[in-house]
Amino acid sequence: MQYRCDTTGTELSVLGYGCLRFPKKGGRIDVDAVTEQIAEAVRLGVNYFDTAYVYGGSEAALGEALRRLGCRDKVFIADKLPQYLIKSKAGIERCFQEQLSRLGTDHIDFYLMHMLTDLAAWNKLCDLGIREWIEEKKAAGAIGRIGFSFHGDTATFLQVLQAYNWDFCQIQYNYLDENTQAGRKGLEAAAAKGIPVIIMEPLRGGRLITGLSAEARKRVTESGRSAAGWGLRWLWDQPGVTVVLSGMNSLEMIRDNAAQADSAQPGCMTPEEHAFVAELRSDLQASMRVGCTGCAYCQPCPAGVDIPGIFASYNRLATEGGNAKIQYLLTTGLRRKGTGASQCVGCGTCEKHCPQHLPIRSLLKEAGRELEGPLYKAARLGVKVLKLW
Numbered sequence: 001m002q003y004r005c006d007t008t009g010t011e012l013s014v015l016g017y018g019c020l021r022f023p024k025k026g027g028r029i030d031v032d033a034v035t036e037q038i039a040e041a042v043r044l045g046v047n048y049f050d051t052a053y054v055y056g057g058s059e060a061a062l063g064e065a066l067r068r069l070g071c072r073d074k075v076f077i078a079d080k081l082p083q084y085l086i087k088s089k090a091g092i093e094r095c096f097q098e099q100l101s102r103l104g105t106d107h108i109d110f111y112l113m114h115m116l117t118d119l120a121a122w123n124k125l126c127d128l129g130i131r132e133w134i135e136e137k138k139a140a141g142a143i144g145r146i147g148f149s150f151h152g153d154t155a156t157f158l159q160v161l162q163a164y165n166w167d168f169c170q171i172q173y174n175y176l177d178e179n180t181q182a183g184r185k186g187l188e189a190a191a192a193k194g195i196p197v198i199i200m201e202p203l204r205g206g207r208l209i210t211g212l213s214a215e216a217r218k219r220v221t222e223s224g225r226s227a228a229g230w231g232l233r234w235l236w237d238q239p240g241v242t243v244v245l246s247g248m249n250s251l252e253m254i255r256d257n258a259a260q261a262d263s264a265q266p267g268c269m270t271p272e273e274h275a276f277v278a279e280l281r282s283d284l285q286a287s288m289r290v291g292c293t294g295c296a297y298c299q300p301c302p303a304g305v306d307i308p309g310i311f312a313s314y315n316r317l318a319t320e321g322g323n324a325k326i327q328y329l330l331t332t333g334l335r336r337k338g339t340g341a342s343q344c345v346g347c348g349t350c351e352k353h354c355p356q357h358l359p360i361r362s363l364l365k366e367a368g369r370e371l372e373g374p375l376y377k378a379a380r381l382g383v384k385v386l387k388l389w
Contacts, residue, residue: 001045002264004242006145006196007167012076014236015261016048016198017041018245019058020295029057035065040251042071044258048243050170050198051103052080052114053095059102067104077103078170078198080114080149083121089129096137107141110198112170113148115297115355119159122148131164149200150182151355157182158189168242170198172293172355174208175234175281177201181355191240199244203231205294208284211315216283223276228253229260234277236264287318290363291356298350298360306332306339307350307360314367328371333379340376341368 003011023033038049049066051058059079066072079099086092100106113130116122137143145167150157161169169190171182178184190197203209209227212220220227228246235244248254269277292311301307313328332340341364350360 001258001261002236003045004196006242007194008145010076011047012196012243013045013047013261014241014243014264015046015232015257016050016078016243016245017046018200018247019049019051019062020055021247021249022058022061023249029061031061031064034061035068037248037251037254038062038065039069041248041254041258042069042075044254045261046254046258047075048078048110048198048245049075050078050110050200050245053082053099054080054114059099063103063105072105076109076144077105078110078112079103079108080112083113083125084115086125086128089133092125092128092130092133096142100142107144109144110168111137111143111146113146116148116150116160117152117355118156119163122160122163147198150186152181154181154183154185157186161186161190161193161195166195168196168198170200170245172201173197173199173235173241174202174204174231175277176204176208176284176291187238187240196242197240199235199241201293201295202235202244202246203228205247205292207288207293207315208280211284211287212280213283213287216280219276219279225260226256227280228256230277230280232257232260233264233269233273236261237267237269239266287315289315289318290358290367292358293356295355297353297355301344302347302349303343303345304337304339305341305343305350305364307364309339310341310364310367310371313371314363317370325371325373325376329376329379333376340372341365342372344368 002014004014005011022029024030049062051062066075081092081095086095099108113125134143134146147166147168147170148160149170150160151172171186173182173187187197208231212227220230232244235241246257248257290311292308294308294312296308298307309331313324316324332338344361344364346361348361354360
């Protein structure tokens, strides 16, 4: 495992553990599986674990796993204040104390303002006294470093970057998003200020793996490196990147990612390797219909629409054809209350929360037209008439 230092000289593993996609069993996070996987990650050198208040059950599962393993003092926990839910300074404190309780700890090493999409959100927190609160917590040792996670455009990122003396920041960045959101310009601006950058969605929610064509997957196999490995290596090649978060949820995934991290030095990629990644990028761009990462910030939908699932099936149409439609039927149609695109009532709630700023309502109409053909409609009718639930 390679390590890169933050502003205090603390060594952070270049591979971080993103705790949004913990394995589940019976609809709930499988803490036994989480513990086994975290144990393996720690054994392989991972020391940075990222969770959030709104990652249902994630904080508690992470806290319990670290308790069972007795390794809280060997790792760094990153957690996030859901600033979009905060109405008062007292609300900040209540949320923070709840997070400490869930995690079973008395301090959070890296604390982020979650999803700062514009300067107004930060200014609102300042009006509530967030600056004073941060200083109090730092002085008491309850918070180690303060940062923010960002979804928005480059210009706005640069404004937020200058708005406070941040210890670190977190951005979505991968070889498909090189010039969107904060992008390369944002990464380099943070690095120029000496601010460590944590990378989220390095594989676009798995899109950089599952979205490749059969021919591209063949080339990846022949390369001797996994598709995930190529995406991670492209990031680690850049000196401005400090930690890359991977939503690992299997031992195989952890071991593969950790193996890739063993040679994750800045400037590790050759010109030939850069050319190979450029080919993968072109392959993905040729087939992609919707730039959805599957983050599920648009959920729950008031009408019950499974937006990430729909877009996943829609994107698979180009490479999987009829199989994508079958999967769509299985995941959205064969239940008492359908969760397909046609269930959308056009309220627009989802678009207010989408980090990618996607025109979700119009995209759902497009997806519905292609995915909900005669077979789907007949199946939905059969479910209702025969009460197949």
